[in-house]
Amino acid sequence: MLSTLSISNYALIDRLEVDFNKGFTVITGETGAGKSILLGGLSLVLGKRADLSSLRVKDQKCIIEGTFRIDTYGLQNFFEENDLDYENSTVIRREILPSGKSRAFVNDTPVTLGVLSILGENLIDIHSQHQTMQLTENDFQLKLVDALANNQKRLSEYRKGLKTYRKAQKELDKLIEVQSTANKEQDYNTFLLEELEKAPLIAGVIEELEEEYEQLNNVELIMEQLSKGDQLFNDEQIGVLPLVTEMRQSLSKLVDFGSNYNDLFERVKSVLIELDDVSSELQRLQEGVEANPDQLEQVNNKLQLLYNLLKKHNVSDIAELIVIKNDLADKVFETANLDDKIISKTKGIQELQAVLEAQAVVLSKKRNSVIPQLKKKLESDLGLLGMPSASFEIKLNTAEEFTATGKDELSFLFTANRGGSYGELKKVASGGELSRIMLVIKAILAKYEKLPTIMFDEIDTGVSGEISNRMADIMKDMSVDLQVFSITHLPQVASKGNHHFKVFKTEGKERTMTNLKQLTDDERVVELAHMLSGKDLSDSALAHAKELLSASSSV
Known part of the structure; x- marks a missing residue:
């Protein structure tokens, strides 16, 4: 209020x-x-x-x-x-x-x-000439029918389901669109994935392969230098090991002459142990080095494959290739499973659709059950407003698609004359007729809905005498349950x-x-008298004004 x-x-x-x-x-x-x-x-x-x-x-x-x-x-x-x-x-x-x-x-x-x-x-519902035209709109007419049918709660549940249904339909459309695009790319993505899966995509693998390649590619040089090293260590005349061994033997004879001689002996002894270990490693490496053209070719092929993949995918290291491989695997998997997703989503939509169909049927039945009552009420009330021959033809037809109000299309036709042709309100009703129809409809809605201030x-406008009295009675009757304003002449x-x-x-x-x-009461008398007779007040106008107020207060 x-x-x-x-x-x-x-x-x-x-x-x-x-x-x-x-x-x-x-x-x-x-x-x-x-x-x-x-x-x-x-x-x-x-x-x-x-x-x-x-x-x-x-x-x-x-x-x-x-x-x-x-x-x-x-x-x-x-x-x-x-x-x-x-x-x-x-x-x-x-x-x-x-x-x-x-x-x-x-x-x-x-x-x-x-x-x-x-x-x-x-x-506040401000009723103006513009809103009178709202009366000619199908949604407003259907709202009136639903008010009488007490369909508000059913409509709310239906609309929640419709929102879920439309969301699911959009998701299905998106899946179908994705599938259409994905199917075109699936073969190529699968090829790229298989190519990456064949490659040894392990962190540090390029560095390891490059090292192995250098060793295999220079095996003769490596063998030559290892052999030369072994010879320098073990030659009986000038070999490092025989000479250091001889030195150790010489120093062993001095260990009893002081700690400084003993320390020197221990150092040479340690050197000899390290040199002996190096000699053993040289011999072990010589035994492990051999020319292997097949292995060299395999290592080279792996390197070239990795180099080509890095260039092909425009990345700089193996880690980025691994990310690309995982993404491709996801795409290939998703595409392969889109059919199952589409089938599942379609089944869910069909279930939602079945529920909506059932709800729409209930809404339609409730509407059809009150249409005779609405028709009778409209024609009866309009008869009291000077339209005794007003007649409505109200029918529901089934629509193809779900709408925000179900699957009903309302045919709301009117004629003001007995035996006249029915037509749409906006085509056959005059402005004054539309105003009276709207007033009657608002009065009906006020009985079934919690309307705001009107x-x-x-x-x-366009009515007078007894008809205006009846219109006023309708508005006053409405004001029992809600606040009603009327701007009037x-x-x-x-x-x-x-x-x-x-x-x-x-x-x-x-x-x-x-x-x-x-x-005030006295001012109302004067105002009504002016409305009755114009600027010049007469005793009869004042008396008539008092009579109007008295009659209204006694009702």
């Missing part, structure tokens, strides 16, 4: 603050007094875009603030999802700066216009309000200002 509206520096409004109550509130005023300005300001609070033309004084900011009672609206999840502080009495503030930028706040937390617009839709903007409607506000202009020395005030 809208409890307070504050507007400053907006269009013709300098500063305005007004409190509202529950029930039926009527707003009247002469043409051009600024009722549209009031609606425009309220629309900004609800998320409508603004520009500099909104500013009354161009170098000052415009501030519009609305306070709403929302404790019965069930919006706690919305506030939590958007990281907003929930308050039963929520304040929405909109600021338009002289720079042209605007800011929006919910309970002092900044929000985007998108979030504000969604919240606004849950707070503001009717001159929905009674008709005294019959204005007299039915629980609360009556008047929009008016005041002429200052330099500018004109729009104001809004709540009327």
